[in-house]
Amino acid sequence: MDVDAFVLAHSPAWNRLEELTKRRRNLTGAEIDELVDLYQRVSTHLSMVRSATTDAVLVGRLSGLIARARAAITGERAPLGSEFLRFWTVSFPVVAYDCRRWWLGSALGFLFVALLVGFWVAGSPEVRAAIGTPAELEQLINHDFASYYSENPAGSFALRVWVNNAWVAAQCIVFAILAGLPIPWVLFQNAANVGVSGGLMFGAGKGDVFLGLLTPHGLLELTAVFLAAAAGMRLGWSVISPGDRPRGQLLAERGRAVMSVAGGLVVVLLISGLIEALVTPSPLPTWARITVGVTAEIAFLAYVFHFGAKASRAGETGDIDDAPDVVPTA
Structure with a gap:
């Protein structure tokens, strides 16, 4: 797989999924359908990347994007303890x-x-x-x-x-x-x-x-x-x-x-x-x-x-x- 060409070809879909995920609280019905479709497509992209390259940065980016999109779709609040743990192990x-x-x-x-x-x-x-x-x-x-x-x-x-x-x-x-x-x-x-x-x-x-x-x-x-x-x-x-x-x-x-x-x-x-x-x-x-x-x-x-x-x-x-x-x- 030509990783650079793959990224160039699919970046618009990834960026659109990230945009919809960030606006998850204010989506129209059509945008919700688009979010689900893009989630499925980018999940396939992640599987392809994992099987064809060891680029940890790209895998990490897509993994995080998929996790956020899945969470936006399912819609259950994260436990306070999980948010606290994420702050001290990631954010800060x-x-x-x-x-x-x-x-x-x-x-x-x-x-x-x-x-x-x-x-x-x-x-x-x-x-x-x-x-x-x-x-x-x-x-x-x-x-x-x-x-x-x-x-x-x-x-x-x-x-x-x-x-x-x-x-x-x-x-x-x-x-x-x-x-x-x-x-x-x-x-x-x-x-x-x-x-x-x-x-x-x-x-x-x-x-x-x-x-x-x-x-x-x-x-x-x-x-x-x-x-x-x-x-x-x-x-x-x-x-x-x-x-x-x-x-x-x-x-x-x-x-x-x-x-x-x-x-x-x-x-x-x-x-x-x-x-x-x-x-x-x-x-x-x-x-x-x-x-x-x-x-x-x-x-x-x-x-x-x-x-x-x-x-x-x-x-x-x-x-x-x-x-x-x-x-x-x-």
Whole structure:
């Protein structure tokens, strides 16, 4: 089978079936008949593709299309548990995985700025003097930095941290409507703040305190912020450079997919907030607190790359409009 010729010949039918499936709630009688006919035809196409090629992307696309069309025809609502499971095993991780290059770029840019500012502050008495008086810096370095994590009850502190981090992530996503242009500035501001704090602490010989308090929650927290920035900038880039796809279609698809990121990050940031409130100020030795943070970070990355890569190979995009809201009964 010439796969390219097969795709070219039958793509109109597939696209029409996808269109009817998406409009399943507002079909006329004739369109319902057309939906059933196309479902049968595309099912045959899927069988032919499976027997003639190992193209996993094409098989995944047709399999997903058939599943959604069958669900639209049979019309029974999917259980809430099934929708919940799909979100955490497909919708959220596949968008995070597809954003991985933007995600890595955000992390490297943030790290570069934080290190640059940190070395500048640590190595320049003039810069430190401009930041505050000796008494103010002594108070910050020897008292305020550490007490920040323990001066409030853990519950209220976790809530405050979660709200603050969620706001930073939300900014990154909301700024996507401005082609993502303000997002680098948001990252720069946060990187500069981390760099200033790190520079002051390292400059005073308190680098171990800085890393011991920041690392447990900071790894997962910053990773979530980088992911939000990546999703927002990737969406904004769709406006600037849509490639060979219609700009409006790509923007709508990625815009809906970003909603999956927003929903997933609510939980990720909640977890990092709990770590910051319960683990960071705890009496555990520094190595144990850092181990908790590193373990949480590795677990999150492993989760994203396992489920995200699997869903991506199956042709999933994380577009919530493509998620089936019904399941077949036959």
